Amino acid sequence: MTSVEVWNQSRFQRVQDQFQQGSLPHAVLLMGPEGIGRENFAQALAQWLLCLNRQDEACGECKSCFLFDAGHHPDYHLLDIEPEKTQISVGQVRELITSMQESSHQGGWKVSNITNVQAMNASSFNALLKTLEEPQENTLLILQTSQLQGVPPTIRSRAQLLSLSVDDQEGVKQWLMERQGSLSQALEAALNLFPQAPYKAEDFGVNGDTLKYAEFIVQMNDLVQGSNTPIQMAQFWHEDVADAVFWMQLMVRDILLIQQAGKQADLLFMQQKQELEVLAKAINGQGWLMLLEKINELQRLIKQKSPVNLMASWQSLLIFVTQIASKYKPLD
Structure with missing residues (x-):
């Protein structure tokens, strides 16, 4: 089960509160640099929404959670750049749209997650726009990006911007110490290099x-x-x-x-x-x-x-x- 890192938990709670209040938007534009845990945030949110026994986090034990962890959840659609390609094609987006329009297999929510939305071309954006203009009930579209300028205003205006950032460096240091056992000089230097990308800092400081x-x-x-x-x-x-x-x-x-x-x-x-x-x-x-x-x-x-x-x-x-x-x- 995917967990949200300590520096992202307050923003995750904000989205959960919106859901509980019935004000969760149909699309979230999740922005953050590589290494901040953006992918984990998107996956944790998707699993939490799809969970049949959701509380503060997904239960990890229901049928929906088992399907999600196995990578075979019928109500979850993950979309990324295909191998050997540089863009997300319009065909991929149309497949996602078809999936979103189908009835939920588990009788709950349907979630789609586009991991590099800035890699879409004009045709892909136009196809996606139609889904944003006419969303289905109980559906969430997560759009991930590290480059907001690569997302057209027409898409940005139809999604709620959720910007991830690291506000507590001490919390990051504690997270690293728990994962690595200590905070080496190399890790300290890496944190100075990547203050907004803890995973990059860890990789840089630990892997030589x-x-x-x-x-x-x-x-x-x-x-x-x-x-x-x-x-x-x-x-x-x-x-x-x-x-x-x-x-x-x-x-x-x-x-x-x-x-x-x-x-x-x-x-x-x-x-x-x-x-x-x-x-x-x-x-x-x-x-x-x-x-x-x-x-x-x-x-x-x-x-x-x-x-x-x-x-x-x-x-x-x-x-x-x-x-x-x-x-x-x-x-x-």
Whole structure:
């Protein structure tokens, strides 16, 4: 049974109160960054609504809960981007609409959950709009997104916005300590990186990404100094391109802080301060800001699952690093 994390419980209670008061909307636009527990929230809400013995949470023991946990509940429709695709097709949405229009198999509610609504195309949105304009009784449509700007105003205006955020960092630390047994230095650093994404912080701090980041900084130094090539470095990190692009963004952020007097106490990766200082002396601020623009462009393509040649774009980014290293040296 899916549980709602401590930092999301007050918002979950708010939705439950709306249901008890008979004011639950037919559609909820659930917004929050990756790693905040948005998927768990949506699943817990769906299971609670479908539960035959719901109280503060789903009972986990009724026929409906067993069906939900087994992934075969006839009144629950989960919709996401299909493998090898970049968008949610209109055909998928039409299948969801048909499901929502059928009578409930369990005699209760029907719930649909679209996990990446911003990945829909114009035709998909138009098909979804018809369902939002003419909702069936006892149905809830959960629309999940991390990018509100990717959802058309026509859809937003017909759904209640529910924005998830972390308001209690101490609660997150306690949650991590319960899951990991202690709060390591790596986890502390990761929480500074991902204050609104506890699951990302946990993954980053526990699964060795902090060590990978340290190795990445060493290789970036080698690249800037000319003892490594863009092709070699691109190949080394080819299985971790999305992570490497993110690490590069963090690296530039820390370097820019180093170049600002008195800002070094705010470094995310204090343990790599020496290597970062070398990089800060190799390229001036203008060069790093130009690189940051390129990093942000590639990150957008990665998040949008753009069909571009990712490896070629990654190599181009590293080539650009060597170019700014030769053209944007700090003044003596």
